Amino acid sequence: MLASIVRHGAAAGLFIAAVMFLPFLLFGRPSPEYLRLGEIVGYSAMVLALSAVWFAMRSRRALNGSLGFSEGLGIGAGVSLVAALLFGLATWAFYAYSGDALPEEIYAFYQDQIHQSGADAASIAARLAELERMRPMFFDKTLQAGIMAATVFVIGLVLSVISAAALRRVPRTGPEPA
Template identity: 30%
Template sequence: MQNNIIKYGLIAGTVIVLIPVVAEMFMGRGPETFRIGEIIGYSTMILSLLLIFVAVNNYQKLNPQEVVTFGQIFLIGIGISTIAGVMFGLYNLVYVYYIAPDFMDQYFNYYIENIRNSGAPQAEIEKQIAQLEQEKSFFMSPVVNFSAMFVTVFGIGVIVSLIAGFFQRTKQAQAA
């Protein structure tokens, strides 16, 4: 099981890192790409973590005599999600601190501009911008930055793991 987790975790992590890199090569870098970048990023996370289903199927093919439980499926998914999350968290640190050190400033300014253009009452706009400014220093911390990216990938992986466990368990019950 461990080799399966490592193999598919590394594949999922590589996909999560490489797709945004390739997308940036084609789209460029800057505030005009942030919205589509978010869509590409989250879509990539979800699609790459669907490899949990592939990993479970592979594990079952390699162990046809073994009944794979919901718990085992969940552990496979959690393992894959952990590896992919660590890879994405590390990539994000390298990106934010070395590749595009102005990214966080641009990203926060992008959101401030969206708030200003939201059409909300001025008092609400000022309140949201003040809150965003407070959060900015928090997110500039490498630990928080890494943790936020890790938790994003890991959280999606937990959901996919639960779904995989449910569907795999259903197939096993019908086969028994």
């Protein structure tokens, strides 16, 4: 069971990392369009990759003939944890590789979004001041890695609960029907 958890979790974590970071590695500087769609792409990749939770549970159920809710939840949590740790490490490595270039691009993107929001000058100034207070967080590799790992883990847990409930099959007890 542990091998299946690691295999499915590694596949999920590597898929998320590839979707998130490969465009930057291949094409360099992120475009404003990519940054605008980045959250949609990122969360979609996480949900798609964490469907590995479903496949790990289904594989275990096929092997055993049954799968209890708690066993399924344990498998899903394990897959989610492996995926989260791998993606967290990939995030840290990517931030280390890109240096300050990526956080600078993201920070500038958010500044532009605030300026283009159409809000009044006072609101823009307040939002820019708030963004400036958060600036150090953009450059903290460990914090970014932790946030991304936690995000993957929480999404994985939600999918684990749903999958464990859907795939639950208890072994039959008692006499066989005639």
